[in-house]
Amino acid sequence: MPVYKNENAKGDNKWWYQFYTGEIKNGSRERITKRGFRTKKEAEKAMVEAQAALQKGEYIEPSKKMFQDYLNEWIKTKRNLGEQTLELYESYLRTHIIPILGQIPILKLTAHDIEMFLNSLHDKGLSASTVKRIFSVVNASLNSAELKGIVAKNVANRVEKPQASSRRQLVVWEPEFVSDFLEKTRYASRYWIAVYLAVMTGMRQGEILGLRWSDIDFENRNLTIQQTVNRHREIKDGAKTKKSVRSVALSPETIEVLKEHRKLIVQERVELGPEYQNNDLVVCTQFGGPTTQRAIQKVWPSFLKKTGAPKITFHDLRHTHASLLIKQGVHIKVISERLGHSSITITMDKYGHLMPNMQAEAADGLDSLLKTKAGQK
Template identity: 75%
Template sequence: MPVYKNEKAKGDKKWYYQFYTGKIKNGVRERVTKRGFKTKKEAEKAMIEARAAYQKGEYLEPSKKLYGEYFLEWLKSKRNLAESTIDQYDSYFRTHIEQGIGHIPLAKITAHDIELFVDSLQKKGLAPATVKRIFSVIHASLHSAEKKELIRKNVANKVEKPQASTRRELVVWEPDFVSDFLKQTKGKSRYWIAIYLAIMTGMRQGEILGMRWSDIDFEKRNLTIQQTVTKKRQIKPGAKTKLSMRSVALSPETIEVLKEHRKNVIVPEMVKLGPDYQKNDLVVCTNFGGPVTSRAIQKVWDSFLKQTGAPKITFHDLRHTHASLLIKQGVHIKVISERLGHSSVSITMDTYGHLMPNMQEDAAAGLDSLIKTTSTNR
């Protein structure tokens, strides 16, 4: 059998196979060689598969392109994905994939390589859900490579899919704590308004950063979400989904807080800079009118948590806090769903249903006020 062991090869993958195709190319008998097997048995099995594929005309010449190079080309071609999703995948690549398996040739990447990579992510302490998403991205990219016949098969199919743990328990603040927190932090940063709006409207961070003064109807106390700001500080028309393009009612106090912010922060800067002020019409903006980065908001958020000694929650948890405040008031779940811009009420129920422990009890007790079957002794 034309299977050999190269004692000079580095590491433990010293076995390789080689066979002649029966064709002559440039006066030389054409042969196929593939290296990098740990055992003779693995090499023999791979050679048998390669020979069979060659006879059927299905053999693919191994590509010398690195997986990292291919991944970036694949990501660039995904024009149907939302920009935020593209940014997330790119972040996975730069932070984890590139250094983990990006250096391996696309044609030589194995299921074992991916298993070791997944293990390394888990050892880093990444959340199970994050590990699962990164694996799914790798699987999708290799699936595309298989369809384009760049590789014979998607080796990720042989890897057990990482399991995400149960959903993280939502951490929300109580009404009294929210009030104290806002009072303690007000006036300590121009970006305080973003935190206030997250609590009072339940909007996503990108929606808050993309909010314009022209989107607000001060008389009807209503705002319309029509654009967002991406993590790359780009203003993007539209929202996360079609249902995210929505109207959100504002409380009387929220209207007054917005007016105060415009009067004390925005207008003075517009007057000071004059024509140099960027006319983006943004409510939350830099001191020259430009869009704000999520990093800038995060820096202020972390500072406020430290200053107040508040329980550590994420900025996004303020959206959950908003939902919990509405639930405490007995607001109908459909109204909450509409305010949050969920694609369906079922998503809202799945996310916040556990915050309504007394709903069935209250419903059962309420029936007694309608139906009377027992007599009352007077």
């Protein structure tokens, strides 16, 4: 393999490759050379990719490659990301990054270009947290470019990283209000069941819309999250992360509510007959098809208006579920498992502030324990 290593007095031990294109240029066989790889394996991999691109007629000389061309190649390698994360990255590329930075050759991209780009995002009125996430995408792409030897250095590392503003304070409902809210809205829409499940299980919206009757064990009172419905009404296997594919215990009342809702679904299926789209979904249209997230968001404001409820988002019901468990003294590990968090750290980071009284209760409990022991002597 035409892969070489620099070994000189300057201590330059980087690897590089060189191969012939098969073309004659200015009377000599044309060669493609690329330097700056940290390992032999990286150089070999980059050379194979360059040769494949050359055969397909897609090879672009590094000096002429635009940042947008590189970004479009880079995002195709990120298939290990969750679906929603990948959609978000692609949206940032399409809407913000490529329109501003895309036409700059990647080798000519500077820290100043990145700084001006960040300024333009702030000028658009984007939140600090959104700007930080967009910058993270640019930074990750350039880290990968440096690792592959496409650029010598990631210029984004020379830019002061944007700081996110303080996290939005979680808004949750008290138990008494939740009960009243669910009772007043129960027959307001066929999609009430989605609201109920959000409160009683803490499931994400996509998980609720993807829930099937076959995923529910009525006898043992639990459900298993195995698929989701995305914003395009597509049913997807799996969940947000491996940890999100999980079982969630159900209360006796939740089982009864689901049984009642199933009667409606069975009735619609019988009435429509062969025209019914039997996807086995718990939350579905009257024709059996997947429900759009937009449909849920459309009825949600009417529920708030009907009950005079404090304004929160549908996703905040997931936080309300967590707060209800915390008020019951449920162990944080159990809460983390129900929510499908990848670690307890995430759960504590989100909901730790809802537990201010737990240490006081623990301290008081020590007094009670020691007094009891003293009285037994």
